[in-house]
Amino acid sequence: MNENVALFTIFGGTGDLAKRKLYPSLFRLYKKGNLGEHFAVIGTARREWSDEYYRDIVRETIEALEPTKEEADAFASHFYYQSHNVNDTEHYDTLKRLSDELDQKYQLEGNRIYYLAMAPQFFGTIVKHLKSQKILTENGFDRLIIEKPFGTDYETAYKLNEEIRAVFPEKDIFRIDHYLGKEMIQNISAIRFANNIFEAQWNNRYIDNVQITFAESLGVEDRGGYYEDSGALKDMVQNHILQVLALLAMEPPVTFSEAEIRAEKVKALKAIRLYNEEEALKNFVRGQYGPGSLDDQDFAGYREEPNVGETSQTETFAAGKFYIDNFRWSGVPFYIRTGKRLTEKGTRINIVFKQVPINVFKDDIEHCEEKNDLPPNVLTIYIQPTEGFSMTLNGKEIGQGFKTDPVKLDFRHSAEVTGNSPEAYEKLLLDGLNGDGTNFSHWDEVAQSWKIVDIIRQAWDKTAVDFPNYSAGTMGPKSAFDLLKADGFQWIWEPDIWYRERGKLE
Numbered sequence: 001m002n003e004n005v006a007l008f009t010i011f012g013g014t015g016d017l018a019k020r021k022l023y024p025s026l027f028r029l030y031k032k033g034n035l036g037e038h039f040a041v042i043g044t045a046r047r048e049w050s051d052e053y054y055r056d057i058v059r060e061t062i063e064a065l066e067p068t069k070e071e072a073d074a075f076a077s078h079f080y081y082q083s084h085n086v087n088d089t090e091h092y093d094t095l096k097r098l099s100d101e102l103d104q105k106y107q108l109e110g111n112r113i114y115y116l117a118m119a120p121q122f123f124g125t126i127v128k129h130l131k132s133q134k135i136l137t138e139n140g141f142d143r144l145i146i147e148k149p150f151g152t153d154y155e156t157a158y159k160l161n162e163e164i165r166a167v168f169p170e171k172d173i174f175r176i177d178h179y180l181g182k183e184m185i186q187n188i189s190a191i192r193f194a195n196n197i198f199e200a201q202w203n204n205r206y207i208d209n210v211q212i213t214f215a216e217s218l219g220v221e222d223r224g225g226y227y228e229d230s231g232a233l234k235d236m237v238q239n240h241i242l243q244v245l246a247l248l249a250m251e252p253p254v255t256f257s258e259a260e261i262r263a264e265k266v267k268a269l270k271a272i273r274l275y276n277e278e279e280a281l282k283n284f285v286r287g288q289y290g291p292g293s294l295d296d297q298d299f300a301g302y303r304e305e306p307n308v309g310e311t312s313q314t315e316t317f318a319a320g321k322f323y324i325d326n327f328r329w330s331g332v333p334f335y336i337r338t339g340k341r342l343t344e345k346g347t348r349i350n351i352v353f354k355q356v357p358i359n360v361f362k363d364d365i366e367h368c369e370e371k372n373d374l375p376p377n378v379l380t381i382y383i384q385p386t387e388g389f390s391m392t393l394n395g396k397e398i399g400q401g402f403k404t405d406p407v408k409l410d411f412r413h414s415a416e417v418t419g420n421s422p423e424a425y426e427k428l429l430l431d432g433l434n435g436d437g438t439n440f441s442h443w444d445e446v447a448q449s450w451k452i453v454d455i456i457r458q459a460w461d462k463t464a465v466d467f468p469n470y471s472a473g474t475m476g477p478k479s480a481f482d483l484l485k486a487d488g489f490q491w492i493w494e495p496d497i498w499y500r501e502r503g504k505l506e
């Protein structure tokens with residue numbers, strides 16, 4: 001086992017992300033031996049906490065992982081707390097003293113990871129002080145891990161990037177997109193590049209359309225303050241969805257290395273058609289959930305949620321169609337949709353293949369009565385909550401005559417396997433420790449994603465929609481269905497139908 005040596009300084013050490021994701025992930029790495037005796041963590045935030053209190057909190061955050069008391073104590077003993085005001089230069093001097101002391105104590109070889117788990121407006125100030133107060137080391141590595149959002153549009157992202165790049169080179173900046181740490185997102189490349197049957201057909205001659213759904217059943221919860229300014233477009237499309245789209249659309253990399261993959265992803269993102277505002281309005285639709293009831297449970301509308309304006313125009317749902325103008329994808333629509341308070345939590349990708357040239361079974365067919373056509377072959381990649389993939393094919397129905405019957409080849413990882421698989425944050429932290437930026441987003445990807453999304457945002461900001469326009473528990477507004485219908489397609493995944501048929505959803 002490769003034991004890593006580093007000091008983690010977590011800005012935002014009392015926050016939700018640190019507690020829910022970072023500490024449990026560090027513990028998993030510790031338990032697996034990826035972290036041993038030579039690591040330490042400094043948690044910083046405004047609050048005045050003692051080391052002891054901080055360690056109690058750390059122990060609480062790992063309870064669900066069922067450590068023995070000795071394990072929990074030994075792990076927590078590596079944690080130190082420092083009350084910190086990001087604008088106060090003196091506080092950085094104290095931080096430097098503590099960092100150097102821990103470096104000695106744990107023999108950390110000058111390796112430092114700075115994790116910025118706080119509001120992005122502080123990123124610039126923090127990195128500036130890390131340099132000016134000489135917290136960066138001369139031996140070992142200095143790496144910066146940052147949470148989203150990276151800017152609020154291209155301009156702010158550019159400015160932020162300039163500030164960060166003044167201190168850290170791109171190779172040492174790890175911009176988290178936690179979807180890139182998910183097992184099945186990483187599996188997209190395996191499915192594509194390790195299976196000739198797919199790669200041979202992965203183009204506009206065989207694929208009719210691609211559908212990417214990131215559905216959430218939860219509402220905005222207590223994040224109204226942040227979400228009001230963000231909305232679904234910036235919260236999910238600019239980052240997670242466009243990253244996944246790039247992985248699906250990119251050309252095969254020459255080798256499976258950070259530099260090659262990144263180069264291919266950037267090329268794919270650059271080939272996405274940049275709409276003008278009029279086209280953006282035609283190809284993208286938005287929604288906001290109103291009250292609703294699913295399975296005998298009542299849900300409030302978005303405007304009734306805490307910290308949300310009564311007349312809020314923020315979208316909690318976005319759907320749209322991208323075109324990728326290159327040889328491989330010309331003419332193939334990539335439909336995307338994401339939303340809160342939808343019927344079911346589910347992230348999945350449907351690759352819809354073209355029909356056979358002629359349907360020789362036409363006279364016997366029962367399915368797809370309207371089009372008198374065969375159902376398409378669909379490759380579905382299930383990202384979460386279940387992980388796996390399936391392929392729908394047409395076979396012959398048993399019996400007399402020649403009726404075709406859709407069959408599904410289905411592979412899901414067992415709960416046992418997925419239970420043991422590392423969590424996204426755990427993988428990403430380990431990648432960061434190893435200096436491997438493959439599963440992080442790089443500046444040129446972020447920049448292009450903002451350019452794509454900014455136009456849609458601008459077009460939306462100039463026009464109003466009559467919100468709310470979908471009920472909580474449904475799969476979004478009618479316009480999201482019309483978008484595909486106009487092209488002669490439909491969403492392959494429609495979990496709401498099951499509930500509607502049983503009268504559990506209006």
Ligand code: BG6
Nearest residue numbers: 148178179216235236240347384
């Ligand atoms: C985050 C968004 O990036 O991703 C949240 O800010 C969203 O609004 C979350 O709920 C979804 O992530 P996951 O891993 O739960 O699907």
